[in-house]
Each structure stands twice: as structure tokens, then as C-alpha cells.
């Protein structure tokens with residue numbers, strides 16, 4: 001009984017010679033079918049290749065030679081076409097009994113009963129089929145099928161090198177493989193985008209499948225396993241691992257797979273059969289993929305993705321190709337696909353070419369999504385298995401408004417999309433007209449509509465949108481895009497430039513909010529332990545106060561950067577008033593230092609806090625004499641109020657911003673601030689949504705700081721609202737809550753002709 005490794009090795013050894021020979025491609029294929037036929041003791045062995053969208057018989061042993069280059073089958077046609085269409089193996093003792101069987105008289109195949117065929121895959125698409133046939137009606141053994149599959153991998157390389165199937169052929173996909181697909185997800189950033197799919201972690205194209213030196217390949221894979229396990233151990237210890245939750249299961253499964261002896265043994269067996277380390281990993285992965293296809297359990301399917309991830313990671317390590325698509329660079333308009341991303345990873349991409357992002361995880365207030373929103377890049381999240389369904393380079397239409405992605409769209413869909421694109425542009429042009437319109441309500445209340453920013457380039461949007469200034473400048477973004485802690489001088493220059501660009505409009509600088517889902521590799525947790533709950537851990541002001549020099553340097557940079565102008569400083573994650581005092585003291589000391597040295601100082605300094613930790617709301621009275629302004633950070637506030645991780649995709653749509661608990665909480669805060677000379681505003685993402693903004697105005701909020709793209713729609717809303725009207729309505733609903741505040745508010749707005757979509 002032959003083992004898979006032995007059968008495959010016999011074939012691969014011969015194939016190696018065939019491939020190295022200086023004969024032309026056709027002669028090589030003729031030899032290949034002989035070799036395989038002999039090794040598997042098969043009367044027939046045939047190779048079909050994709051040509052002009054059809055599968056053409058290219059070489060055969062056992063069938064009529066006259067049929068070579070004559071017999072052609074469409075993808076999906078007959079057994080061969082079915083294998084190519086489904087990219088699956090068929091193993092039949094009686095071929096004629098299969099529903100897709102088609103008899104081709106010119107081949108003379110009527111005397112053969114059994115049939116086994118495997119797809120020849122390149123760039124995840126079937127470029128051909130390798131088939132064997134027998135007179136006896138018998139199923140092929142597993143080891144024989146495995147040998148065929150291994151051989152098909154090597155054939156894919158031979159076919160590629162001999163340019164028997166060119167790139168154009170791959171692009172001109174047969175209908176079944178290129179069929180359009182619409183996948184639903186969750187709206188994270190609105191907008192439309194069209195581009196080609198790019199994997200954040202690119203799939204490695206295996207160029208050499210046959211090993212020159214089996215021992216060397218074993219060694220390579222051994223070292224790669226070591227390195228991968230090291231990485232996984234490190235990742236599992238990292239606070240920001242698996243941004244987006246499900247930590248426990250993901251971690252456990254990752255670890256389990258990474259250390260699975262069965263997996264490494266199978267890879268080693270594949271190497272023994274004569275494959276390179278890369279090809280062996282891929283071979284085992286293909287095998288697992290095929291087995292898993294038969295299982296429809298979604299939980300197991302998810303675990304399959306984890307294994308795919310690990311397998312890809314192992315191939316990248318073994319081949320030394322570790323970079324992300326950002327490092328390789330985007331070539332044209334691109335739609336980025338990833339399981340999840342960190343904000344810093346997103347910022348590495350070329351903004352001109354990155355048109356959209358599709359995530360398998362993600363949530364509306366995860367920082368990567370906030371960054372994308374600020375960059376004006378639409379994002380659809382929670383798109384299950386998108387990386388399994390889309391191939392690198394596939395054309396995609398991303399609909400951030402409808403929360404779906406269309407893969408390989410048909411011409412009709414492209415046209416419809418383009419029409420919507422044009423309508424959106426018109427809408428944008430309409431919004432541009434609002435640039436100079438002051439956001440004043442029908443009853444004459446001036447609402448401040450400011451914008452959030454974090455990158456130097458964002459600041460230009462102040463004049464584009466006509467925002468009242470920057471209500472939240474996230475200074476940590478400069479830290480996120482730097483490889484090391486930005487020097488004080490660099491920070492100072494940025495702050496000065498931001499104030500220059502804002503041209504006299506107010507800018508509120510928030511001191512660094514590092515930690516949570518914004519971790520910095522160069523700023524390691526000094527407690528010696530990893531945060532289990534990074535969002536509630538050693539982050540933001542907590543970290544800044546304790547990290548010697550960090551806040552001091554930033555204070556100096558801000559004071560110097562705003563020399564001769566008004567400076568607005570806001571502290572994040574203040575949980576108790578003493579934390580505000582401690583932070584302000586750092587600024588006071590720096591101010592004293594600069595004053596003593598007769599440096600030019602800001603003309604005035606206003607200090608404020610973010611209200612994002614619920615405990616602070618209980619000490620509002622104590623804050624009133626300390627601060628000039630308060631900005632409610634609803635992103636964090638809601639995660640703490642609901643005890644629901646803002647980055648966890650499983651909770652992404654569980655709680656509504658328009659919930660009575662949030663509304664009542666905010667109402668208490670506005671009442672607590674009323675009558676004091678303290679400005680109150682909201683700078684969380686919810687303020688950028690019209691329905692939510694309407695509710696906030698009804699609660700008494702008069703300053704919103706929102707994503708730039710929302711400035712015009714919110715201005716338009718403000719101009720259509722009567723504050724007395726909405727305040728009375730909100731008071732009523734808070735006292736007697738309707739079943740769904742969202743629905744009730746929507747109907748209320750609709751009845752008054754206020755657009756809220």
C-alpha cells in the first residue's frame with residue numbers, strides 16, 4: 001500500500017526532472033501525464049487547461065490523441081467543468097452515474113468507469129484540471145487523491161512558468177468563478193467606493209513548489225513554527241490583541257492551532273513528499289479547507305478562518321514576506337480587506353488610493369473606524385468571511401450607506417452605482433453651499449458645529465466645511481503615526497501649524513489619549529503586567545500623569561505652539577477632579593518656567609475635561625469652578641455606561657445611542673451645568689448623526705464636535721429645528737419613555753419635514 005508521501009514523492013521526483021528539462025511546454029505536459037499515469041497505475045491521465053474561458057484537453061495518456069486541443073468544455077460543464085467551477089475534487093467509481101457527466105465520443109473514454117479529478121489552482125482560481133480514469137469501477141484511495149492534489153500544485157507552477165495560462169486568462173474568469181456576489185455587513189462609515197480588493201495581509205504567491213533539499217525545507221518550517229509560536233505568545237500577552245473582542249475564544253483557538261502537533265506533522269509529511277515548506281503549508285491548508293467545506297457549522301467555519309490566518313502567517317514567515325499591503329504600496333483605487341485593523345495600520349495607507357475598507361470585525365466607535373471617518377473613507381464592517389469570498393484584485397463596490405459590498409459586479413450594478421455616486425456628488429455640492437451658512441435654529445439659537453481632527457491634513461477641512469473650529473484635536477494621532485515618541489519640538493511645530501491652519505477659529509487640543517485600542521509599540525506598559533481590560537486600564541490621562549515627562553513635554557509643546565494665541569486644553573478620561581488638578585499643575589509649572597524665561601505665552605488658556613467616565617458626572621459641582629468647558633465623549637461614555645466594549649463587534653449594534661438611559665444621563669449633565677459659566681458640548685461620534693444630534697439639541701446641548709463629513713448635514717439639520725419644540729418633546733419622552741425613542745423621534749422629525757437620514 002503506497003503512502004501519500006511515497007506516491008507523491010515518486011511523481012514529484014520525476015516532475016522535477018521534467019520541469020528542469022529544456023523541452024517545450026507541450027512536451028513537458030505529455031511527459032507529466034505519462035509519469036502520473038504510471039505512478040498511480042492509471043490507464044488514463046489527462047490535463048485540461050483554461051483557454052479562452054474553456055477547459056481544453058491539453059495532454060492525455062489513455063484517451064484518443066486526436067482529441068487533444070479538440071475536446072473543450074465550459075466551466076461547469078461535465079465532470080471536468082464541475083471540478084473547475086467548484087474548485088473541488090471528484091472521486092467516482094462510476095463516472096457515468098454523476099449527474100454532471102457528459103460523454104465526449106472523440107475521446108474514446110466510454111470504456112473507463114472510474115474517474116478522479118482535482119483542480120489546478122493558481123491565485124485561488126482553477127486554471128485547469130488533472131484527471132485520472134480507470135477501466136475498473138473503483139474509487140481511488142485517499143493516498144492517491146492526495147498525491148494527485150500535490151501534483152496539481154506543482155503543475156500550477158509549471159503552467160505558470162511556461163505561460164500556458166496567462167494573467168489575462170485569469171482575469172477573464174469563467175462565469176461561475178467570476179459571478180457577482182453581494183455580501184451584507186454593518187454600516188461603519190457612510191459613503192460609496194469602487195476599487196480592486198487588496199488584502200491588508202497579502203496572500204503569498206508560492207513560486208517554487210518542488211523541494212531541492214528536503215532536510216533544508218524541514219529546517220525552514222521548524223524555524224518558522226518557532227517564530228510563529230513566539231509571535232502568538234507575544235500577541236496573546238498584548239493588551240491590544242484581537243481588537244474587537246471575542247478575545248477569549250480567539251486567543252484560545254489561536255494558541256491551540258499554533259501548538260497543534262498534528263498540523264506540524266502533516267506539513268512535515270507534505271515536505272517529505274517533495275514539496276517546499278511554503279507549498280507544504282499551502283497543501284495542508286487546501287486539504288483542511290476541503291474537509292471543512294463539508295461542515296456547515298458556522299462556529300467551526302469561524303475557527304477555519306483562524307487556521308487560515310495562522311497558515312498565512314506561517315507562509316509569510318517562511319518566505320520572509322512579512323509586510324502588509326501598505327508597505328508594498330497600493331497600485332490603483334483600492335478596497336482594503338482585513339479581519340480588523342489598528343488606527344496606526346490604517347494611517348500607513350496612501351490616502352489617495354485607499355477608497356474603502358471592509359472588515360470582518362469592527363464597530364462604529366473603534367478608533368480605526370473614527371480614523372477612517374475622518375479620512376472620508378467609507379467602511380463596512382462585520383462582513384463575515386469576506387477574505388474567503390473575495391480574491392485579491394477582484395473589482396468591488398462598497399456601499400457604506402447600505403452596509404453591503406458587491407464583489408465582481410455586473411455591468412448593470414456598476415452603472416447603478418455610478419448613478420448613485422453622481423447623486424452623492426450633487427448632494428455634496430449642495431452641502432458645499434452650506435459652508436458659509438451659520439447654524440442657527442428656527443428660533444434663533446446659535447449651535448456651535450465644530451469638527452474633530454487628529455491629522456495635520458484634517459485641519460484644512462475647517463475652511464472646506466465652514467466648521468466653527470476644532471472641538472476635539474486628538475493629539476495622540478501624531479504619536480500613532482510615529483515610530484518613536486515624537487520629540488517636543490515636533491509636537492510644538494504641529495500644534496502651531498494646526499492653529500495657523502485654523503486661521504483664528506477655536507481649536508481644542510486634547511492631551512494624549514493612548515491606550516485602549518490605541519496602543520503604541522514604543523510605549524510599553526510599565527506596570528509589568530498587561531491590561532486585561534485596556535479600555536479601562538492604564539490609558540489616557542492616567543498614563544500621561546504617571547509617565548515621567550510625557551505630559552510635561554506635551555504641556556510645553558502646547559504652550560509654546562500657541563504663543564500669542566488662545567490655547568484650549570482638554571484632558572481625556574478624567575474620573576475624579578483631582579486628576580484634572582494634577583494635570584493642570586503640570587501645565588502651570590511649565591507656564592511658570594516659560595514666563596521666567598520670558599518666552600512668549602498664549603494670550604489666554606482655557607482648560608477643560610472630557611466627560612467620558614460616568615463617575616465624573618457625580619462631581620460636576622466640584623468641576624464648575626475649575627474648568628472652562630466640558631466635552632462629553634459619548635464613545636467612551638456609552639461603553640462605560642453599558643459596560644460594553646466599544647470595539648467588540650459582538651456588541652456593536654446591541655445598544656442604541658438613543659436609549660433612555662443615555663438620554664437621561666446626558667440630561668442630568670446638561671442640567672448640572674446650566675447656570676454656570678462652563679461651555680458644554682458633545683464630541684463623540686453620535687453627534688455626527690442627524691437623529692442623535694436632534695436629540696442632543698433637545699437635551700440642551702449647544703456645541704457639537706463631529707467628523708468633518710457630517711458638518712454640512714448637521715448644519716442643515718440645525719437650520720430646520722425649533723429648539724423649544726424638540727426640548728418639550730424630549731422632556732416628555734424622558735418622563736414617559738416610548739417603546740423606541742429612535743422610532744418615535746424619527747416620526748416626530750418626519751412630521752415636521754426634518755430630514756434625519
Ligand code: PEP
Pocket residue numbers: 370472474513612632633634635636637683684685
Ligand atoms: C469619546 O470617547 O467619545 C471621544 C470623543 O474620544 P475618543 O473616541 O478618541 O476616545
Ligand code: MG
Pocket residue numbers: 572612633635636
Ligand atoms: Mg474617549
